[in-house]
Amino acid sequence: MKLVVRVKLLPTPVQAAALETTLHACNEAATWAAEVAFEENARRVLELRKHTYAEIRARWGLGAQAAQHAIKKTCDAYTTLKANLRNGRYGRPGTKRHARASGKPVVFRPQAAQPYDDRMLSWQHEQQTVSIWTTAGRLKGVAFTGQAGQLAVLAVHRRGESDLVCQGGKWFLIATCEIPEAAPNTHPADFLGVDLGIVNIAATSDGERHCGRQINRKRESDRKLRSKLQKKNTKSARRRAKRHAGKEARRAKDINHKISKGIVAEAERTGRGGALEDLGGIRERARLRKPQRTTLHSWPFAQLGSFIAYKAKRAGVPVVYVDPAYTSQECSQCHHTARGNRPAQAVFSCRVCGFVEHADHNATHNIRQRGWMVWVCGAQSTAPELTLIA
Structure with missing residues (x-):
């Protein structure tokens, strides 16, 4: 499996200046190559190379390999743009957003990443x-x-x-x-159900709840500050909002790494697999009030799911995804399903058998049971191929 390791460089001021000049030159060259590709409709590497290679080397002083990478980066950007347009990332054809994305050349930031080979x-x-x-x-x-x-x-x-x-x-x-993959556990003893939610970021069928008042208070504080800066909308407020957004994203990423590490370690220790909800399209399906909408969209649940998946794959822990429909309304004992089984956010009380438990834990038991059934039916473990170590 593929992992990505990020290391920090410690250049001297002279070395940093040389790196900055190089990065700017490579991205300027790539932006110019993107304009040529747009005008000439040359989106393939060999075709674009004929139009741009000599000019890039002469005008920006790039070496042969750097020029090749700038051209390839341009073609990859257009390939990604084409896929996003096809998949509806920029809306339907004919809309203003779609026209803006497809009607102009790709532009690279001065400090965009530049590939280096050996x-x-x-x-x-x-x-x-x-x-x-x-x-x-x-x-x-x-x-x-x-x-x-x-x-x-x-x-x-x-x-x-x-x-x-x-x-x-x-x-x-x-x-x-x-990274070589661990030998997969083809005969798990059971499955560890994982429920992702708003109040508790993650809960497991073992009774663990990965969240806390301190994290939720900080999330609320971040939301208020973000709203305040957006309303102010001055240059300094936008600069502060951008800096704060990076800090908030790093904190959430660190918490997701810790949660996923604990979940996978427990599953590996007990010889179990992991069962997660298939949350594809959750933002479109979820019907929530405005404050809840903000809370849901402010946490990277897809990132947490990918972290669990790749750590599980590295540890040989099988992972299956189950249908999330009604997991919070179904009784894990008698399987009676009704909206009235949830009298409060944190309380589950079955109207038929009288079973009472924390709502998130009841949902994790349903996910665990569905995960086992999916596994018995022959589902395969899946995990992303490329994930960042941080």
């Missing part, structure tokens, strides 16, 4: 330095750092290209690693 970048893992190509020449001895576990994975399993990117004035290399 001819442009070499790693010295013992010294924790890299040698990297720039428009000012080869930079040697650029230090990098990272967590010990990530660096160990990088040294052993790195394969293919790495991306140079600048985020918030800090430099990173994002490297792809090929």
Whole structure:
């Protein structure tokens, strides 16, 4: 399986200036190549190379490999745009949003990521330095750092290209690693049901609830600050909102990593699989009041699900996805389903058999049972192929 390891570069001021100049030149060249591709309708690498390769090397001073990567990056961007248009990401054909997306060339940000292959970048893992190509020449001895576990994975399993990117004035290399998968558990003893929700981010059929008052208070505080800055809408408010959004996303990502790690570790320890709800299209199906809508959309549940899936795949834990319909209204004991079984948000009380339990835990038992039935029927474990380690 593929994992992505991000390491932080520690360049000197001179090295940082060279990296910034290189990144800007590569993205300017890619933007120009995108304009040529749009005008000439040349969206394939070989075709676009005929129109742009010589000019890119002469005008921006890029090396042969850097020029090739700029052209390929442009073609990949148009491929992604075409797929998004086809899948309705920009609305229906004929709408203003669709016309804006398809009626102009792709533009790359000055600090957008630039791919590097092994001819442009070499790693010295013992010294924790890299040698990297720039428009000012080869930079040697650029230090990098990272967590010990990530660096160990990088040294052993790195394969293919790495991306140079600048985020918030800090430099990173994002490297792809090929990790051998653990032997899958083909005979799980049971399944650990996982319910994702608004009040409790995740609850399991073992009785665990992964959330807390402190996290919910912080989420509410973030929502109020975001609303306040959006209403103010000054230049400084927009700048602060952007900085705060990054901080909020990093905090949520850290919490999702911790939750997913705990869930997968427990399933692996007890020889069980994981059962999750298939939440595809949940934002369109969910009928919630406005405050609840804001809370639902402010948490990256898809990210949490992908973290659980890839960690499970790495640990050999099977994962199945079940139909989420009525899991919160169905009694896990007698399977009577009715809206009246939920007299309150956190309370489940069956009107037929009288079974009473926390609503989230009752839902996890239903998910666990459905997961076992799906497994018995021959469902295969699935997990994303590419996930970021952070």
